[in-house]
Structures are given as C-alpha cells and as structure tokens.
Amino acid sequence: ILHSQISTIEKQATTATGCPLLVRCKNFQLLQLVIPQERDCHDVYISLLRLARPVKYEELYCFSFNPKLDREEREQGWMLIDLSEEYKRMGLPNNYWQLSDVNRDYRVCDSYPTQLYVPKSATAHIIVGSSKFRSRRRFPALSYYYKDNHASVCRSSQPLSGFSARCLEDEQMLQAIRKASPGSDFIYVVDTRPKVGVTTLVCVFAAPSHGMRDEAMLPDPLREPHLQGGFAQPCMAALLSCLLGPRSSWRA
Template sequence: PINLKTTKSQILHHHISSVEKLPLSTSGCPLIIRCKNFRLLHLLLPREKECQNVYQSLLRLSQPVKYEELFAFLYNPKQNEQQRREGWAFIDTATDFNRMGLPNDYWEISDLNKDYEMCSTYPSTLVVPKIASQATVMGSAKFRSRGRLPALSYFHRETKVRWAAICRCSQPLSGFSARCVEDEQMLQAISQANPNCPFMYVVDTRPKLNAMANRAAGKGYENEGNYSNIRFNFQGIENIHVMRNSLQKLLEVCALKSPSMSDYLTGLENSGWLRHIKAVMDAGVFLAKAVADEQASVLVHCSDGWDRTAQVCSVACILLDPFYRTMKGLMMLLEKEWISMGHKFTQRCGFLDGDPKEVSPVFTQFVECVWNLTEQFPCAFEFNERFLIDIHDNIYACQFGNFIGNCQKEREELKIQETTFSLWPFLLKQQEWYRNPLYKRSVKSGPLRPNTLPLHFKFWCGMYNRFDKGMHPKQSVLDLLLALTQKKTESERKMTDLQRVSGILRFEYFQSICSDSFKGKGCFCADQRFQERSAGILLN
C-alpha cells in the first residue's frame, strides 16, 4: 500500500474507475483505487475521518453528472481561436473519401441526414449508392434499428475491374417474417455498385443464437430469400456485457501478487479475453479477404451497428489499406469509423455517472487488435505501442473533446469544437516519440494477411501491467531502437555536411590551381589554402 505521508502519486480523477474503502486496520484506513488505464493503487490513510473524506471526494470527482464538469471544458492549452479551429480541421473525413476516389460513378455523398432526422446517431453526410433513390434510402433507414441504414465505410479500388466496398448498418427490423422493399433495393444497389461481382456478403458479427433471439423482439437478421444475390455469414463476437465481465476477470489475474504459472494461465484462459480478441480479428480478416481476394462487397452489422461493427470494419480497413497504418491514417480511421459513425464513447467509457451496464471495453479491444497486428508485422506500421496506449488513455482522461458525446449530433449540441480542443495536433507534436523505428513504407503496401491461430495472440503486458515497474526492463527494446535510430540519423546528417564541405573545398582547390600564374608556387599556395579553408569550415 502507498503511505500518503511518505509517497506522492498522481492520477487523473477522470481515470478513476472505482474507489473501494476497506475496514479500518491497525495500520490505518485502506482505500483501493482502480483506474481506467489499468493502474491499481492501494492507499493507506492514518485516520478514519480523513479516509472517508478522501473516499467521498474521489467518488464525486470521478463520477461527474454533467458534460460541463469534464476536464475538456476547463482545459486551456494557451491557444487562440484560430489555432483551435485549425486543430479541429486537421482531420476531415471528407478528405479520406476523396482519397478513395469518392464520389464516383457508383457512389455519391448524400445530405439526406443533414438535420439528423433520418438517423440521429449518424453523421450529417453519408456515402450511399448513386442509383439508390431518396425513397429507397429513407425507406431502408426506417427498416433498420435506430435508423442506421447501410452506408459506405471503405471503398477498395485496387483494380479497375471490380469496385468492392465495405458498408455498415444496424440489424433489420425483420422479426420472423417482416420485409421492406426499400431495404431490399438498398442492398441490391450496393451489389450493383460492384458490377463485375455476382454476389455480396452480409456479415452479422453476433453469435447466431443472439441474432435469433432478437427476432423475437421484432429485429434479427436478413432473410436470404428476400434479398437477391447475398451470402450470409455469422461471426460470433459476444455482446458488451460478456466483454465487460471478461475484462474484469483479466484484471483480477493482473492484480495477483506472485501467482504460480498454473494460476496465471488458468486465470487468463478463464477470462476468455484473448479468445474475444481473436474473434474480432477473425471477423476483420474475413472482411479483408472477401474484398481483396474475392473482390466482393460486404455489408456489416451487429445489433445497433456502433460497437462490434466499428471494431470489425476498422480492423478490415487497417488490413486492406496501408494509409491506416500511419499515425495520421489511424486518426482518420477513428474519426470516420468511431466518432462520426456514433460509437457511444460517453456510455461505453463511463465519462458520466450513469448505468454501469452500458460500460464496456469495446474500444480497448480494437486497440489491442491493432497492437497484435503490429507484433505480427513490425515493419508495416508507422507508429509504436505508445501511440496506441496514449490514444487509449487520452480518451478516458477527457482532456480533449474528440471523444466526448455519443454521436455527432450530441457533439454539435455541446458545441465541442467551440469549447474544447482536438487531440490530434497534440499527438503529432510528439510524433518522434510515437514513431516505429522499424517502419518501412514500402513493406506490405498491399493487404496484410495475419495468422489468427491462437498461438499468435499475446497478452499485452505493456497495456495491462505497465505500472508494475518490476516487470519491465530499465531500457525497453523500443527505447534502444529509437536511440539507435536517432544516432544513425545524426551520423547521416554529419556525413552529408562533410560531403558538402568536401565538394566546396575541392571546387575552390582546383579553381585556385587554374588561376595561379606561378606553377610551383601556385600549387603550394593552393594546397595551403585548401588545408586552412578545410579547418575553418569544419570548425564552424
């Protein structure tokens, strides 16, 4: 336990997940603080009254009831309004769609949701099939849970023969027999936007039993008999409640003091955490193979299309497109697939005092999938694990406004861009700290093909045990590589300078020989001038 009389320790109050007050002991009054960045603190206060005051204060600070109480609305990095606006404009999802070649002959940018009336949790603009009429788009929205109609996430233009796309939506309101002509037309339009492929995949990321249970509530999944040329696939990723319990069991294993190998491995297996990470990765790999190998378009959904769907589409995008393996590319992916498409960060991350059953480590799982990919392909990613960890921790810190709110409509109502600052420019100021020294832009420029056998999934000690200093070397391999890379860069710079100086001196030397009228004396004088000039330039 930390004795507050002798030890200082800093934690952000928004990072606090729970505070537990234990019974008074002969040593003092203990408090246990569990943090969202997986830090675990045992505090020992000398008196009961002090402990109670600290306990109540921490509970209040860590469970704000209003958005305005979050740190982002108070944080002032001493930037003016122009710098604030430039920070928010730095990542614009419209530029990413332009990079993909959109709009084009098959896809268009639609503003049918400009007032958020068609779907309150989608962005104001969506990419939809060009041949889909306004009636088709709006009719499909009415047949999808919470109005989350099929919209494009990623357009793959690897070849000029087929134009495969990844689209996402929520589950249909089909029940056991209901159907919707407009929704069927919408899927047909997606299929026709890839004219040289005779079919498209519809991927339900849920276990089939869960999807069937939703049919009893009037929801469920697509009836293949009602939709033309679709191939249906279930992926079996569990729901947010299973994931929350799994992480809790994992953290209990991490908190064990000197466990035996048997206890550790049994606890890790019983948590099921790596099994869930594998399930997300498997689904992403399925999408990537469908697009890259079969050139088939894919429509992805779970229940509401903002948790498992975001995970799977994001993993597939990283596998397919090397841009998303760069720092700026990952920022763009988070803006496009998570922030703008309505992942409920406030509820899933527990920013405000609310229903604990809505909290779940959905984003943490995605970040861990990316980390596993960096382990399999160490030269394919521009960033290192620090970049992933700092993004993860900044989300929970609530210092920046990017992730506050559950959707774009809510962020506009909160005036996030007028009252808070964006995280992305602050991260890029430290890009040397986040740079992967092994990164080679030319390596794996095409799709990544990870091995998803169980033995390739590792426990992420750098995330979950990073505060256990005894588990990590004094100098990590990453630090050593970064130091060597910096030395190499400095040596190359010095060599370039020397080559430049050498060129100047050679030119002056031969110029002096040609201009000197006395041959013998001229050579001697030129040699002398060469040596003096050399010494002067090198000293400077």
C-alpha cells in the first residue's frame, strides 16, 4: 500500500491478542494490523501518520524509494528533459522574455517548475498578485515560444471562485504578455473548460463570482473565446494561424 493512499489510521482498544490498528485507504481498502506490544503499536501508528501526511517535500515516498538500480541508472531519468536546453532551443531569453526566480523553492506555485519564463515587464509583485487571483496559484507563464514571429503560448489556471471579479496585477500580467508579443496588437485568452460547465456556472451562480472573468473588464486588445470539443479542428487551425501565419507557411 502506498503511503499516499492511506486516508485514516485508527488505534483501537487493546485485546488479548495485541493492539489493533485499522488503516482505511482512499481506494476503500481496509487493513487491520494486530501488533503484540502496545509500544510497538504506538510507534507504527506515529510512523504511518508521518508517512501518510508529510510536511516537507523531502518526506514524500518518492525521495525514500530505493529501486534495485545503481545510482547512474537512477539518475538517467532526471536527464530525459533538460528544461534549460528546451528554453534555449526556443530562443530564450531574449528582449521580451526573461527567466524568473519568483518560484524558487516552489514558494509561489507548488505545481509549476522553479524555472519559469515571464515577460520582462512583469515584476515579482505583478506575478505574485496574479497567482493569488488564480486557482492553485497558477499564474500565466510561458509554455511555448516561436522565435520566428515572437508568437507565444502561456498557460494558467482559472480565476478563483468568489466575489472578487477583478485583479489589477492579473490584468497587468496579461498586458505584459501582450507587450511581449510584438507581432500582434492583441492576444487571445482562451477558456478550455467544457461549454456546458461554463454555461451552468453563468446561469446558476451568476458568474464571474465563480471562477469566471468578466470579459467587460478586459482591455480591448484582450479577447476571450471558448474552445469547445465540437470545434477542436477549427480552433486548432486558428491557433496554428496565430503562431505560424498563413497555412502555406506551416511547418512540421
């Protein structure tokens, strides 16, 4: 049983055979352990609690896992993708995008890498403010850059639910992304959630108070279409046109 699969650990009353521990897993599996000595049972209980709810990244099971491989073979997996080389291949850094250490030690967003490229005009204050406005603190960060025409694709999460429909720093972040795209006078802000779910939010919860952005608050150069499953092909064609220009210039 993986430590991360443990939901609850319960110490039960001591019996004649020993001290029972009841372990409930997130996959509905139940495991009952009977440990003869109460002190040993308590030690196991404390250890399982610590392993199931780590307080530091270093305490995660992946860092203590010891596969039957030598050190060189184990380290090869970390070398499959070199993020610095990928950015360099795309022509970064340049006059528009810079490497930011704002997420050093994962202190802003724990699901983003520590190496992130952001527009040069985006300050740390703007980035942190934008992250507080979005789910899981996933602020807009560069994912792909096409150096031939300076087109870029940035990713982020949806705005947080609540009654704060505007965030000055988030709007400044979007403006900074637009300025980092000199080949275009506007950018597209694309919501890829299913249309049914978005429509339900609008009708039932009177969005933008539930993870929606009020499009009226966006500056003119920012447009916010919705990509839907039934329109995947034309949307992909439009995206390629934005990145690579007319169809005749598309390259694999």
